[in-house]
Amino acid sequence: MECQLQRSKRKSLALHVRHDRVEVRAPLHTSTADVLRFLDKHQHWLARKLGERIKKAAEHLSLHDGGQILYKARKLSVCLENAPQPSVTIEPSRILIRGPAMSSNKAEVVLKNWLIAQAKGWLPQRTLALADYLGVNDRLAGVVFRKTRSKWGHCTAKGMIQYNWLIMLAPDGVIDYMICHEVCHLLHMNHSPQYWQSVAKICPDYKRYVGWLKQHEHELWF
Ligand SMILES: [Zn+2]
Structure with missing residues (x-):
């Protein structure tokens, strides 16, 4: 899973799961260590989100005989x-x-x-x-x-x-x-x-x- 870091003039860290990647939005001067700590803190949330994505992918319509x-x-x-x-x-x-x-x-x-x-x-x-x-x-x-x-x-x-x-x-x-x-x-x-x-x-x-x-x-x- 790709993880993308976007820095902008925001006040706090935020996490988003996009189609095929995780996006971390961070204030301009956040250190890498802080970003990693933030990711670590939200690992359960991330695992749940990714699990939902996998489940949805499995439910995608597939037009094979017996599907x-x-x-x-x-x-x-x-x-x-x-x-x-x-x-x-x-x-x-x-x-x-x-x-x-x-x-x-x-x-x-x-x-x-x-x-x-x-x-x-x-x-x-x-x-x-x-x-x-x-x-x-x-x-x-x-x-x-x-x-x-x-x-x-x-x-x-x-x-x-x-x-x-x-x-x-x-x-x-x-x-x-x-x-x-x-x-x-x-x-x-x-x-x-x-x-x-x-x-x-x-x-x-x-x-x-x-x-x-x-x-x-x-x-x-x-
Ligand atoms: Zn509309």
């Missing part, structure tokens, strides 16, 4: 099958991914195309309907799909709403919350208390969905 996928909050087993035409079928306990010369890599492409099709058939209409309802449809420039690292949606200053198509794996309530989150940015281009009030008016349960995403989002990535 597991979290689909709309249900655990389905992944079943890959050879077939002339690519297709995805959701069954009560499994997801069937078919295509020619099926492999894990091909399954990713088939599932990706299927999720993009689902996203296109669902997200633009709902986004427009909510923008209409809120009277901000003239501010909506368009809806696009993009898989950006660790982001589910984004609304640009010009009113272009971007969605990560992986969100189609999430429960419908979470998807609706995402739509609400982005469309409310057409009212407020920030995360101010007023912004969250607008979100709460449309989606009173939004905290539950934010929590669900926090807890499960690492399981939806492939």
Whole structure:
């Protein structure tokens, strides 16, 4: 594990676990001995954080035959099958991914195309309907799909709403919350208390969905 030391005009030492490294933030004149003592003092916290990371990495979605996928909050087993035409079928306990010369890599492409099709058939209409309802449809420039690292949606200053198509794996309530989150940015281009009030008016349960995403989002990535 890489450990990075960042000195700045701050008053105290702080520890952060980033994607693949540990960051120590220190006041400008902290000695190396003090940094090491600080790391030593927090070794249990660090071990716990790193343990959580390893657990999350193990829960990452892997599309091999017999693997597991979290689909709309249900655990389905992944079943890959050879077939002339690519297709995805959701069954009560499994997801069937078919295509020619099926492999894990091909399954990713088939599932990706299927999720993009689902996203296109669902997200633009709902986004427009909510923008209409809120009277901000003239501010909506368009809806696009993009898989950006660790982001589910984004609304640009010009009113272009971007969605990560992986969100189609999430429960419908979470998807609706995402739509609400982005469309409310057409009212407020920030995360101010007023912004969250607008979100709460449309989606009173939004905290539950934010929590669900926090807890499960690492399981939806492939
Ligand atoms: Zn936002």
